[in-house]
Amino acid sequence: MDHTELTKYILEKFPGKIELLDTGKAEPFFKISADFLLDFCRSIHSDEKLFIDFLCNIGAVDTGKKFEVVYSVASVKNHIRFDFKLEQEYEGAEIDSIQEIWAGANWHEREVWELYGINIRNHGNLTRFLLPDDWNQGFPMRKNWDAPDFVRMPEQ
């Protein structure tokens, strides 16, 4: 399946629930709503034509207005790759865990929780692992984060 076929297939499979973001790049990039995440992942994982069996990456983004969580997925069998993302407000950001579909999501989600403070529903093991155990300075990857010993690079 090439990229246009793939885009068409996914848009037809989930009518009205998924939005194509035109980023002008080779691989398609979709936007879904947060409550559709689990269903979406389940169906792309089990769909015969897609068979997305490989989770590449989960990354959270702080855009300055809200959070975005970006999922990059691929199929080893069918040689497909695409990305999708969802948006969350600052207050009470919470997403579902997708560990039941791809077990490798565990650490990626833990990292999102630890560095951005986005809560993960049904994760089961939300404990600190990148930062020191006694860390109490909040969520360092947020854009407005600051600390006394944090030195910013001077503008040149």
Add this chain to the structure above:
Amino acid sequence: MTASKALRTEEFLVNMGPHHPSTHGVCRFLLTMDGEVVIKAVPYIGYLHRALEKICENRTYPQCLPVLDRFEYCTSMSCEYAFCLAVEKLAGIQAPERAEYLRIIMVELNRIASHLIWFGTTALDLGAITPFLYGFREREDILDLFEMTCGQRLTYNYIRIGGVSRDIPSQFIPKAKEFIDKFPSKIDDYVKLLNENPIWVVRNRNVGILPPELALSYGVSGPVLRGSGVKFDLRKDDPYSIYDRFEFDIPTGKYGDCYDRYLVRMAEMLQSTRIVKQALEQLPEGDIKAKVSPQFKPPKGEVYSRIENSRGEMGIYIQSPGDSKKPLRVKMRGGSYNHLQVMPEIVKGGKIADLVAVMASMDIIMPEVDR
């Protein structure tokens, strides 16, 4: 069976790391043991969390490259390459033909160098010292090639957005050809040293078996996935740059144990020499860098770009706000992150000495995990 019932045993905890010679850096395991048998292994990471992603958010795109070098220092060239490919995809820049070839030559040589580090340290972990000295001897030859090109031994900053920083010197090609010609015979030496070595075989065969389904669900990639018998290599299956012009094979394993992963890596080094040989022969003349201003601002957008690194899939996600010369977000994804995650599953029920063998055969490197 009766003996174990009669003998009351008690579980105890063993802390392994973060400073432990066989954890390849600063990984820590908390092991629940029953005698010599590992009941449960919990990895603790973050001892090398250097906030590379936060740093990249506060740098311009060309300034990100030195930071990326330190993301996975055994194959710095690949990190730069992944980042440059992502930015070029984002901004629609096309690197000149000669630069593409030079990049591939460097990345493949770097892959050999990285596998040689793996070869030396793994053998060292399992008690053989000679492979360490042999592996680093050949690695120095590769580093000489890098050094004459860009002046650095480890963190090169050579591959730039839109090309490479400088052209190769005139003595590079003869030296590289000399290395490519002699290297296969060196691999024969290594293989003779280890393949039939009884200690090596006993410590690796049927140890740390990773079934392909488990590997895929945990996002395991690279030589570890291929060792489990899944024939998947991004250079062939999702070709980027000009990899479709070269002839090479994808070695795979059969059983998914440590020994297969060892064989796959040894075969991969040979395939890399094949690619370098072809690239040196086809190397065209011409420009080495497209014109890219140091202050350039890519258009608004986001992209995830991935390449096949020596440890698996290396992916860079970049989001550009469009009106800034700094990225809004750079997320790095390294193969080791997933390899370490799957480790507790496959060391369960084995001996503690097997954990060392599994850790070594996974080729985990901590900066890629912690970033």
Add this chain to the structure above:
Amino acid sequence: MGLIKKVPVYIEKFPGGGILTTSLDYVLSQSRASSLWYLLFGTACCAIELMATGASRYDFDRLGMIFRASPRQSDLIIAAGTITKKMSPRLRLLYDQMSQPRYVIAMGGCTVKGGPFYYDSYSVEKGIDHIVPVDVYIPGCPPRPESLLEGCLTLQKKIKKEKIADWS
């Protein structure tokens, strides 16, 4: 006899042999300087250069330097690589476990002053000299094996000057 001329010794000849007299300070510092066993404490990029220095081409062993995996057996920590805030208590612990006299070489920019991670990093210690006392600083990112060898020779020079009276 070249060595005899250089060192402060007195030789008295006996039939069938001789007695060599020298200062205890000299013998002790000389032998300590030429058998520095270092702790294998590689955290990041510099560890690869440390390994390369220990391997075939640069051959650390000729300075009498052999790596040990346990702090109890070593005289020297070569802190090779970035020390993060999570790691720094461990570095102190390892240092405390070593028996005196003990030395520290800060290898690479990160251990000197945070290196490339000085700005914009929330988790990197900005230099290790407020965790453990440092004897020799080696700048570079990463330093070449030659610089590491030079750093070790500098440390040897320092050790050779030490006297028993200075021991604490």
